[in-house]
Amino acid sequence: MAEKPSRRDQILNAAAELFARHGFHGVGIDDIGAAVGISGPALYRHFRSKDAMLGEMLTSISERLLDGGQARVDAASSASEALQELVGWHVDFALDDPALITVQMRNLANLTDPDRRRVRALQRRYVEVWVETIRRTVPDFDEPTARAAAHAVFGLINSTPHSAHLDRDQMAALLSRMALASLTPAVVTS
Secondary structure, eight states, X not given: OOOOOOHHHHHHHHHHHHHHHHOGGGOOHHHHHHHHTXXXXXXGGTOXXXXXXXXXXXXXXHHHHHHHHHHHHHHOSSHHHHHHHHXXXXXXXXXXXXXXXXXXXXXXXXXXXXXXXXXXXXXXXXXXXXXXXXXXXXXXXXXHHHHHHHHHHHHHHHTGGGXXXXXXXXXXXXXXXXXXXXXXXXXXXX
């Protein structure tokens, strides 16, 4: 049986949905409170401000991507398996948390400076996991090419919140095939 999310997690999930739909500045504390069945001011028992909520949300997304990506690379027995695992990890994240992808893409500028620096540092480390894995898989790629390829794949995968043409499993398979094919035909899986 799945563990019930904490009140704090419920608030963050509701805020992510609202921020994705209406933008950070289009959502008030009362809107977030109403979404989880409490008053807006009651949110201050959990977060000191709406800014703090966004900071925690985007920091935790970035930590989760980095930790999950690194764990998959570390567990892989080959470079091509590591790349397949990274692609699958990011595809699953994008399909399972489309609101978080949208919030991350649209609201980085709304973070406080310390939160923005922390999120950017985590994002850079996540990109480096990809760059290293791509270079191990495609030795002909120099670092700038591998970095450009990683960002291109992120663009492909992160576009999923804007597409509802296929069911989740079909979309996951399509995105994985397309991402892997864009990086190297040698690692494309069926």
